[in-house]
Amino acid sequence: MTPKTSRRSFLKGAAAAAGAALFIGARPDGALAASSSDAMLNPFVKIDSEGNVTAIIKHFEKGQGPATGLSTLIAEELGLRMDQIHYAFAPSNPQVYNNLLFGPFQGTGGSTAMANSFMQYRQAGAAARELLIKSAAEAWGVDPAGLSIEEGMVVGAGRSAPIGDFVAAAAQMEPPAEPRLKSPEEWRIIGNESTRRLDSVIKGNGKAKFAMDVHLDNQMVVVIARPEQRGAMATGFDDSAAKEVKGFINAAVLPNKAGVAVYAENTWAAIQAREALSVTWDTSAAETRSSDEIRAEIMAALDAEPEYNVLKKDHAETLAAIEGAAQVIEKTFYFPLLAHAPMEPLNCTIEQTAEGDIVLHDGAQMPTGPHMAFQQIFGLPAEKIHINTMLAGGSFGRRATPDADYQVEAALAFVMTDRSRPVKLVWTREDDLRSGYYRPAFGHKVRVGLSAEGEILGWDHRIAGQSIMKGTAFEAFAVHDGVDGSSVEGVSDTPYRVPGMFVGLTDTKKATSTLWWRSVGHTHTAYAMEVMMDLAAKAAGRDPVEFRLVHLAGGGADQARKAAVLKLAAEKAGWGKAQAGRHMGVAVHKSFGSYAAEVVEISGTAEDGFRIEKVTAAVDCGIPVNPDIIRAQMEGGIGYGIGHAMRDQITLAGGAVEQYNFPDYEPLRIGDIGAIEVHIVKSTEAPTGIGEPGTPPSAPALANAIAAASALTVADLPMVEHGVSFA
Structure with missing residues (x-):
């Protein structure tokens, strides 16, 4: 999306200066x-x-x-x-x-x-x-x-x-x-x-200053004892053992009872004191389901009549077209909860000035959220709240929540003190993985009917999962006619010219705090769409690239740009010319206004393990302002998408997250991908997104390469839990 604004109104700022500036x-x-x-x-x-x-x-x-x-x-x-x-x-x-x-x-x-x-x-x-x-x-x-x-x-x-x-x-x-x-x-x-x-x-x-690098004079460090189960409330605690920790200052239940704040002179003392704390939790309203139960609910929703008819199409017509088809391809997909896991865990620092102003030092992704929240918490006008934005070591969406969660947590911890000392909130890696916000779990059930000539006659696509936007401040503009757009993006607006397409959506109960994750809904919709396109191409007896191009022909600029990146990636990868012992998979997707196609080349076998030899990508993100950054973002997005699809998931047992740290939520390793090659389309179109578009095609391209090598179609993620190993 490009804003339609006159030149005169493009600058929405004010003027300021000091001296002769x-x-x-x-x-x-x-x-x-x-x-x-x-x-x-x-x-x-x-x-x-x-x-x-x-x-x-x-x-x-x-x-x-x-x-x-x-x-x-x-x-x-x-x-x-x-x-x-x-x-x-x-x-x-x-x-x-x-x-x-x-x-x-x-x-x-x-x-x-x-x-x-x-x-x-x-x-x-x-x-x-x-x-x-x-x-x-x-x-x-x-x-x-x-x-x-x-x-x-x-x-x-x-x-x-x-x-x-x-x-x-x-x-x-x-x-x-x-x-x-x-x-x-x-x-x-x-x-x-x-x-x-x-x-x-x-x-x-080392001169760059990240939010974690903030260290103010006389500051205290606070960590929060949080419940294992979402929704549990703190009712009390025993800090007698915590008092034995050198540097421990105090502990107090947060005003919202979401946890217990533990204050200390330094981070290590705060963590040790928290470990020594004994907290009593009220779990009467807490989440108690396991991952298996959550999955079962999603799968049941896929089998029932969808709650929302996203495209307002006649479902009966689509079903009739499929039932009358010469071939029907059907696949059910499941995508687990995922953590953001940036390298810098969440943190921020709050201080009060001599004039009574509140200053937040933070890697603030959406400063308006905490700014508004702080006005309420501290009872101050907007001009008395200041946010000093620092560099952050990653985010992938985690530092931007509809309720400004960690900043509010820090503010509540600060407001309980006499405000004479700054307070620095620190999350540990374990906090980040076990008490954070997650990419919601989703299921897709897709049925495609083909004619005897291999043409698509009908496409029935049902989606069920946990809405990100409903119940948040963003619901008003992100949810229309009951449909959370982030749940269906990439399917409901696909540039593919697919006849007889029906898209149904059913919301299921949230098991955790859900949040956008790098490329949001496209993380799962691209996978389902692109794996199904490969399955349909195989059933039709056509080359996967050629089959996709057929369904992009005869359209407008949207189809032409998507087809162009697909052709470019295929050409640069040497599509159809893989050397002996290697196999290729392809995927192409539009997200955030940009078009990205990727070809993954692998070696190995299902028995001995696959190795990702190379990923060849092509991207059209409009005018390429900084080609070096575009390549870096594509490389990062590819690695992020592939790494999580290979082996990552967040699972629950009795409502509690089971993963603890990187040993059981392993990020992509540098040796996981042999090489990445990115080709940028020289465009004159207005610039569009690049931080996220590299992620959606990466996992389905890998899945399609695995299918080409082994006839195994991976429909459940992560791959290592469903019949795939990597060398």
Whole structure:
């Protein structure tokens, strides 16, 4: 999705400055504004009198690259090299830094950073360029049309000077309402293969500051004793043994009774004191089901009449077409609960200033959520709440919850103190895996009818699982006619031209706190769709790539772009030319506005174990702003999807999570995939998502390669639990 907004309204910021600094943003009426007044607030571009340029980044950086990507746009329009621009994260202010695709809400997610900010940040850079040129033209008494900015220098009319010389005067000028944007022919940085991340050096030398690195003077560390079963409430505790731990300070039941806060002088003491704590839990309303029971409920829902007719199609017609088909292919899939498991466990730090303001130091993926929650918890107006956004070591969706869970947890722990000391909340890896939010469990039951000539006549697709959006603040815009769009995306809106398609959905009871996971519903819908396309191709006696292309023919741009990445991936992988002892599987999927196709090449056998030799990917994500980042995100998404499909699941016993740490929830290992090769389509379309689109096709491409090698179609995940081993 690309926002349809005029240039004038792209900049939703305000102007702010200190001394002779130039900030470019927007006035409350939507027009561009520049000022040197301290009273103005935080725009997108800051230039000081020394000519130092800082891009104000409204999107959270958890490794996916917006700090570099958005800085690239400003640098391009302003006329800088990448080593001449710095970045800083924006403060929490949804009136200025809202995600244009989320409405009046500041947040990062859904692979929207570049999609919603491409024009906005170019506009900011272009406005700054024109102001500086106008200032220089007046100072030199020349026509501004003859001036330009190159590598931070205003040049033309036989003169040159650094942009810092013109900042003070430019800050007093009326900014252009419609600055000229550079044409693609003028781009030097956008799309440049040599452009590298701005944060690579500091992450490599240890200077990067992550949320976990925050250590304030006189702070306390708090960890939370949480129940094993979702929904249990703390009714009391015995801390007599905890008092023997050196550094233990205090323990208290959280106001919402969701756990017991354990305070200590350092992290180790807090963890040890928590281990020594004896907590009494009320489990009367807690989850008690096992994974087998949850699976049985989902499977039963698939066999019953669907709760929702997603496409509003006549189910009877689809069933009749299938029953009259020459061949019927049927498969039932099951996808277990999955944890996000980022490398940096959850954490944040809260302090109160001398003026009574509350400051949250956090890898804040959606700062508007905790900002609003803190207003209620602390009884303060919005302007008394501040969020200092830090780098985060991954997220995959976990740092963005509808109820701001861990930030609220920290705030409740802080509000119970006298607020004289900062409080740092720390989750352990075990907390993250056993007490977190999870990709919900889902089942798919698909029946496809083929004619005698191998053509699809009908496609009956039933889905059952736990809704992510229902019961949250996001329900109003994410659920329509009872259907949670994240449960069916990738099926209900497939670009495949499939005749007689019926999609039914049934919601089942949530076993855990559910949450979006890298690529959300596409994590399971792509798998079911692409494995079924392979099964249908095999039944029709057609090549899997050719069969998919048939069902993408004769459509519009959506089908053409999906077909193009499929052809590119197949060509680059040498589809149909695998060497002896190797087999290939393919999958292609559209998600977050982008198109990704992947070919997985494997060796080995089911008996001795398979080895993933290579993954060849092609992606069309619109204009490729930073090719290096695009490749990295595709590689990461592929590894994330394949690693979880290979061996990961979250299981419950009596309502309690059984997995504990990486030994029993093993992430992808570097040796699991021999090589990944990514090819980027040169597109002129508006940029779309890249953080997530690499994940959906990866697991089904692997599954289809395994089927080609062994005739085993893996319908239940993880693979190692259902007849597959890896060498």
